[in-house]
Amino acid sequence: MEIYLLKQQGKPPTGLPCLGRPSTHRIVLIIFCFFVVSTHLYAQRLLTVSGEAGSFIPASARTPFWLRSNQYGIIPYSMPAATGRLSASLDYDSLRLATGKLSYGGAINAVANVGATTQWLLPESYVKFRYGVFEFYAGRRRELFGLADSTLSTGSYAWSGNALPVPKVQLEIRPFTPLTFTRGFVAVKGSFAHGWLGGRYVQHTMLHQKSLYVRLGKPNSKWKLYGGVNHQVVWGGYSDDLVKIGLVKSPYLPSSFKDYLNVVSGLKADATGIVDSLAYANFDLTNRIGNHVGSVDVAVEFKTDRFIYYAYRQNPYETGAFFRGNSFADGLNGLRIRSTNPNAFIQQLLIEYLNTANQGGDDFGKGKNGKVNYFNHSQFRDGWSYASMGLGTPFITPAYSTTGELPYGGFSNNNRVQVWHIGLSGTLLKPTRRWLNGPITYQIKGSFSHNLGTYNAPFANPLNQFSGIVSFQVPLSYWKGLLLQTSLSADNGSLYTNGFGMYVGVRKEWSRRLR
Numbered sequence: 001m002e003i004y005l006l007k008q009q010g011k012p013p014t015g016l017p018c019l020g021r022p023s024t025h026r027i028v029l030i031i032f033c034f035f036v037v038s039t040h041l042y043a044q045r046l047l048t049v050s051g052e053a054g055s056f057i058p059a060s061a062r063t064p065f066w067l068r069s070n071q072y073g074i075i076p077y078s079m080p081a082a083t084g085r086l087s088a089s090l091d092y093d094s095l096r097l098a099t100g101k102l103s104y105g106g107a108i109n110a111v112a113n114v115g116a117t118t119q120w121l122l123p124e125s126y127v128k129f130r131y132g133v134f135e136f137y138a139g140r141r142r143e144l145f146g147l148a149d150s151t152l153s154t155g156s157y158a159w160s161g162n163a164l165p166v167p168k169v170q171l172e173i174r175p176f177t178p179l180t181f182t183r184g185f186v187a188v189k190g191s192f193a194h195g196w197l198g199g200r201y202v203q204h205t206m207l208h209q210k211s212l213y214v215r216l217g218k219p220n221s222k223w224k225l226y227g228g229v230n231h232q233v234v235w236g237g238y239s240d241d242l243v244k245i246g247l248v249k250s251p252y253l254p255s256s257f258k259d260y261l262n263v264v265s266g267l268k269a270d271a272t273g274i275v276d277s278l279a280y281a282n283f284d285l286t287n288r289i290g291n292h293v294g295s296v297d298v299a300v301e302f303k304t305d306r307f308i309y310y311a312y313r314q315n316p317y318e319t320g321a322f323f324r325g326n327s328f329a330d331g332l333n334g335l336r337i338r339s340t341n342p343n344a345f346i347q348q349l350l351i352e353y354l355n356t357a358n359q360g361g362d363d364f365g366k367g368k369n370g371k372v373n374y375f376n377h378s379q380f381r382d383g384w385s386y387a388s389m390g391l392g393t394p395f396i397t398p399a400y401s402t403t404g405e406l407p408y409g410g411f412s413n414n415n416r417v418q419v420w421h422i423g424l425s426g427t428l429l430k431p432t433r434r435w436l437n438g439p440i441t442y443q444i445k446g447s448f449s450h451n452l453g454t455y456n457a458p459f460a461n462p463l464n465q466f467s468g469i470v471s472f473q474v475p476l477s478y479w480k481g482l483l484l485q486t487s488l489s490a491d492n493g494s495l496y497t498n499g500f501g502m503y504v505g506v507r508k509e510w511s512r513r514l515r
Helices: 023-038 094-096 239-246 257-265 282-286
Strands: 001-003 044-056 081-090 103-114 118-132 136-142 168-178 186-198 205-216 225-236 293-304 308-316 331-338 348-355 412-414 417-429 438-455 456-475 481-492 499-514
Touching: 205 257, 225 257, 257 282, 412 438
Parallel strands: 001 118
Antiparallel strands: 044 081, 044 499, 081 103, 103 118, 118 136, 136 168, 168 186, 186 205, 205 225, 225 293, 293 308, 308 331, 331 348, 348 417, 417 438, 438 456, 456 481, 481 499
């Protein structure tokens, strides 16, 4: 049995006691009490409860790529026989928000997968507070970062929704908020967070995360320009193994407040002048403290009467290769065309191209900063992952064994990839039938990837792979609106075992506005 909750293991962390690991049981209890008490406090709250039951029908032992990827870590490597999901969410009090007062809400979501092994997962459990333009939340929450499409995409480069949500405390401005002195022409959104990643090779690691995005153009303008950056750092933790190989002087990795300032700044440790050089190994002094991952994004949107065109570019960075101009060939490029008719047969069309094969070249010499080795790190050897799944694009693939386990001290053996991707969504059948409670909708994704391995361990021959999925949602009139969901997914190529899988499930939602 696997339980992915916040569980203490190994030795306790040091430094920054206010940012230490929270207790899972306390968090769940607080959120439960919060739901019970808060439903009686205000009059204009929407309480939504949903339940889902489904079954995976495999034609192979391994779950197909698109049936599992970007699903917030709730679909396991090997297909289970059945899954059950329960969730509840409480929205903000609309009256208090309208009058500029403090309001709060939250959500909890539980998943049980039953098959060869049993998993109990808690992909969402958080409380949130809103005052003016600022929102604060604590717990696990489904999120995406970046200017990419949020439904048909391969996923934002740095934070795609591929892994279980990381437990965090976060302060943010959400969504884009106009600056009044610009008369609404300039709008901003951003976030600042601290999280807990845990880890295997380095235990009790922490997450620093921040983002800032700017929009030029009023909400109803035909043209809008976007730009921004997100920055994530894995830091702190404990590891005896790193001492043995000389990458640290103490099994406790840097985690003081001064180290935190270095992490937030993103500067090299020896460039800030606030770090005691005698306390750290050469690895930390000549690099940045922690494993830094992120992307610099730009986008443009153009709206006509019939269509909305949205083009975007995400530029990945992990070392200085991007800022030296050595890795501009890498990035996620996308074009989305969305119909203004929500019931169009083709409501959205998306085309993407992802390239991570350049990495600044194969030279890591002075001033070159090549061999970036995306999502891998010499010190934090769990890489850019959480609960054994990549936090960023799922096309930088984990080096799973045949049983779906990661090797101890490594993450990806395939981070030099080129991906051509297309996505479609729309409406198949309008609700003119008695048994329909709404339109039947569909979604299609198809991806062809060219996989080269890594610079240090390239594949003997490039591996080509196609992965695709077709999904349907059928809102039924029975039992006041059941939603039938089905997905068919297949893999064909030399990277994964050729296979096919299907999911069939029913979902029911209840909503009540509390008076």
